[in-house]
Amino acid sequence: MFEEPHLRPRAANFQPLTPVSFLTRAAEAHPHRTAVIWRDATWDYAGLHAMAVRMAEALREAGIGRGDVVSIVARNRPEMLAAHFAVPALGAVLSTLNIRLDAGALGYILAHSESRLLLCDPACTGAAGEAARATGVRMLMLADPGEGPAPDRLDLLTGGSAAPPLDASAVTEEWQPICLNYTSGTTGAPKGAVYHHRGAFLNAMGNALTLGFGAATSYLWTLPMFHCNGWSHTWAVTAAGGTHVCLDAVEPAAIFDLIARHGVSHMCCAPVVLYMLLADPAAEAHRARLAAGEAGRVAVGTGGAAPSAHLIEQLGTLGFELTHLYGLTESYGPASICQTGEALADASNERKAAWLARQGYRHATSGTIRIAASGGAGGDAPPDGETQGEILLRGNTLMAGYYRDAAATERAFAGGWFHTGDLGVRDTDGAIRVTDREKDVIISGGENIASIEVEGVLHRHPAVLLAAVVAMPSAKWGELPCAFVELKPGREAAPDELEAFCRDQLAAFKVPRHYRFGELPKTATGKIQKFLLRQRLTDEGE
């Protein structure tokens, strides 16, 4: 039954899923709704769409077509958003580059990705220009506002909002590559995760539904769009018809100002940004504006370190409500989500923190999450909140694979599941909790120490801003935990004091005996680069 040939897919009832459709639909259905705000300028959806059409035309003229890689190094500005639609519409592949990388790293990615063209924000000229020259990749410079016409600049900010529909006929298959995202390099040489149209479409829909994006959403771009395409929110906010509020640099005063001025409802950022906001003198004025009704509450998505009760309490005074997201470059950003929801609305901050410290549950389009039992038997770790195993993912929002790296791809997908390299447990209520990166586990005297657990204790110490615990080689124990600590400005804490603080809350073998103080090395997205800390210890030992 139902095998009749006339029930087959055909042009009328089967079209490739692509997030490009979100922009063409928005321009059609609500052309006059505000799409992007940047500095003092505003573009409605017709205007953003026309910008994407102009960009696609310029790229086509530059010879870009199906399967070509177009790189972009830019801050969160309108053209960066437009590129997320213009480049895929041509069937080309967008490679967003981290603006804080040096020329060497940028050059590596330009060369590895076989990039055909580099779109460049004038603010990012230095290292990017050097990398482009070194690799022979053609560079096309974006024009800054008010620059006026210049032959060597691509001015997409002016030109009005009238345009023919963005032609996406080059998108013939939903499995076609849409973006190339290089991993952030916490573990060595960056790998290029290939995203496809289907996954980008679905992750955007799932994020929009789970985070509650809608027409009234005002989304502040504290998160760089170059980071996993802004966790797919470049597409998700557009699908929902919300407003993108751009931000030149992550500065507290600017963030608080934009929240009040544009009625920001949502933002996402690394925890380090939240600490920065709390520590800034402008926070006090924001609290006053909040009390006076001149600023509203903001739903904040964050990922990485688990938020402490103290952090949640403090963020509450700023009107921030936390959602904890977990994902990787390979999963298009968020794969799981943890929200307190109505059930915990009146709970204590301790209870909320305990809840939000977990990575939670898959979102509406992100597939299945497993905690693999160790030992290779193939089963799941029991949902007891204690038995640790590797977190495995399966679904429609995982990369196609690593570009030009078949071996790493096969390793990542071994056994039919994506291996996150993170260790976790499943609680009795089914929520997952990341216990550590597999490679960050410290093995001391045969006992496993989860660096995250020790860091969690250190983060509760009032003088500690950030802490990272890594393995220090030890002739006697194999490894010993060593804590790298960044103190809050103007605060002090001696190693003895921190050790005693840990001893009160941890088994003895987990307590760090060695401490190093100073600023921690971070990636552009606020992740601590533990491999550099391990390198320091190795250098010390030599």
Add this chain to the structure above:
Amino acid sequence: MFEEPHLRPRAANFQPLTPVSFLTRAAEAHPHRTAVIWRDATWDYAGLHAMAVRMAEALREAGIGRGDVVSIVARNRPEMLAAHFAVPALGAVLSTLNIRLDAGALGYILAHSESRLLLCDPACTGAAGEAARATGVRMLMLADPGEGPAPDRLDLLTGGSAAPPLDASAVTEEWQPICLNYTSGTTGAPKGAVYHHRGAFLNAMGNALTLGFGAATSYLWTLPMFHCNGWSHTWAVTAAGGTHVCLDAVEPAAIFDLIARHGVSHMCCAPVVLYMLLADPAAEAHRARLAAGEAGRVAVGTGGAAPSAHLIEQLGTLGFELTHLYGLTESYGPASICQTGEALADASNERKAAWLARQGYRHATSGTIRIAASGGAGGDAPPDGETQGEILLRGNTLMAGYYRDAAATERAFAGGWFHTGDLGVRDTDGAIRVTDREKDVIISGGENIASIEVEGVLHRHPAVLLAAVVAMPSAKWGELPCAFVELKPGREAAPDELEAFCRDQLAAFKVPRHYRFGELPKTATGKIQKFLLRQRLTDEGE
């Protein structure tokens, strides 16, 4: 580039899209959130999931497997909702039957669909039992609440909320059929539109995003779930994690009561239900509750006749905010949507009515809408708000085809587009407006008369509840418009008065000279059956 074999789809990164995943995820991520309310009972998502698991087990025991058609004739009750997940999880195909059909029509569908089993609501036993006996289809009767155990009843309402995850491994392809929806028979013998998992998943996501369904949604089931699977809202509300509020029968007092009692935020219904609510004495008490804050505002989705300014104004007093939806059985329900949005928040009711009288724009997942230029040249009618053409659809939320009807399928999909059979225009702002069903156009003296336009005028007359205008054969003119009018209770209007009323607002050739009064024949979903009216005129003439 990107043609490397290791970038292929595989089990880890490609899974068939299926709305079954919405329920398994809900049971995993928020098992204790309220899923369904019926009468005085409540099921949380764990409970609804367990009900679906029990139903799937019972069906498997009854021999149901991949590709088998399972029919259900039931009001909007929890098992009806559970069937939308349990049957597809088995790889079987759900055929929901209109509870108001007679035994002959039910028998036709049971036989045509080659149904293997009929699940039956005890309230629907009569005609359904007769049809099952006549066709030899096995009938499985659902148990009513509190009936206690009985050997010939399937009790799914009790049994607790613990269950292993609903096994959907029989869903191996997203193009697999999920439902069979027979057209409502306004045009003759019903045809069975085959829905697939992919389309159901996508239409649910698009509806949820466009209508703003979320965790706080309380959705009142005024719309029958048997009608296009409740426009996909069976799946959409579940995807969003909202609450389904069931309703035994569409009675104004019960509707107003549930709105207040369960904080209803959304409902959908045919316009005829809205007229009924407004005309009911209970409306007054609802207005008082609304004023006292004991009932909230409700977003109401409706389709069919265009709402008049008067209707919008009156609905406003009940706290109802209208969204105009347009679609067909073949498009999984809504394909386009018209909302007033923020831009019109402060507009006059006349302005809102003019806006909402249109069918608007495609929603986030529904593809492309075209108005074909007449004459077969293949182009589009110009967007001038005047030039009429057939409305064509293309996208991912269109049926696979008609079951066991290759000829009708090929006709429907001729030229690579789905032919709606509706005539429409595109306004200068891109919105579409249905001007008439192709076969409802009246051709009088060589001039086309859109029956919808004439009906729109009659609906503005204060004594008219419903009006339908059809062609009456005329020796002189070919056809003449004849108006069938259902008056409001206690109101009167003479033909002369209605004719004069029309003459003020219509070209002379469009004004009906013939009037018939009385209740209009409607389908179970409130659509007026014009073919029966035309039949009456033919009978009169003989």
